């Protein structure tokens with residue numbers, strides 16, 4: 001089978017990551033071209049690739065088999081519709097769109113046209129998360145009753161210089177929590193209700209710096225997320241998983257799942273269980289270290305995209321899944337702003 005030719009739209013931080021995966025495709029997939037209105041971004045990210053200034057020229061001249069959309073959030077709908085109208089499958093970076101309305105329009109249009117949409121929630125392809133999901137879904141923890149997710153870190157000086165990062169929408173709920181929500185949804189299923197409080201007391205910007213959220217899952221399980229970008233702490237996926245070498249790596253956990261028979265710490269993947277019938281706070285738990293084979297999650301994500309284009313598989317994260325993660329994330333902001341619980345239908 002010939003290598004699939006994938007176009008990349010947007011040659012910024014994450015576009016470069018996809019470009020590098022495609023350049024190392026070893027005949028399974030290859031870079032068809034890069035489009036970015038910033039000529040220097042494309043030239044720097046992929047000097048030897050065909051470069052275009054717009055989505056239209058990428059589609060008509062490079063004739064890709066699929067397109068990765070790695071442009072700013074507010075462009076995802078327009079870029080996505082251009083590809084869908086051309087019948088081209090897309091892998092769109094998270095969030096699927098920057099509002100629920102746009103996300104619905106993108107996903108509904110794609111489904112009506114029969115064009116696949118995948119969303120770049122890459123952690124679902126991380127072998128650590130896949131081993132955690134296997135343990136939870138196989139019943140090793142018994143019936144899952146609760147989960148606690150931590151995302152506590154300190155964004156550096158200068159991070160808030162662009163004004164949009166000091167305003168609602170530019171803070172840790174929409175930029176960072178969306179990943180935590182997607183991980184919780186991967187392990188525990190759909191979120192049906194959200195309550196939350198936010199604070200801007202530390203920085204005093206319009207945008208939140210700290211948020212505490214509570215979730216009810218369709219299974220009946222309850223979960224929490226403690227989120228702060230003004231906390232000098234190591235408890236984030238970025239610091240604990242070793243997924244991104246740009247961050248320090250700490251040997252600790254940032255996500256805890258507990259069920260009637262056992263509990264799982266992530267990313268260490270330490271499973272602690274009580275034998276059935278012997279659950280008691282007086283009985284020590286037995287520890288087992290789950291294993292996995294480390295892999296850069298962007299590689300299996302690309303493979304999944306190619307399998308879907310070839311008709312050989314289903315999206316690991318479909319447009320509709322990305323939409324549900326976005327809805328739960330936006331519900332945190334709404335609950336915190338209104339002081340009322342938000343139900344998700």
Ligand SMILES: NC(=O)c1ccc[n+]([C@@H]2O[C@H](COP(=O)([O-])OP(=O)(O)OC[C@H]3O[C@@H](n4cnc5c(N)ncnc54)[C@H](O)[C@@H]3O)[C@@H](O)[C@H]2O)c1
Nearest residue numbers: 010011012013014015035036037038041070071073093094
């Ligand atoms: N999966 C992840 O962990 C992850 C991490 C970072 C960013 N993202 C997402 O990736 C997307 C891009 O983020 P980023 O940090 O790479 O941004 P960035 O600002 O570094 O890069 C965006 C690029 O898109 C280009 N661009 C803007 N409009 C364009 C258009 N109409 N056509 C083509 N190119 C255009 C810009 O010139 C820029 O080079 C966002 O949706 C973001 O949320 C995902």
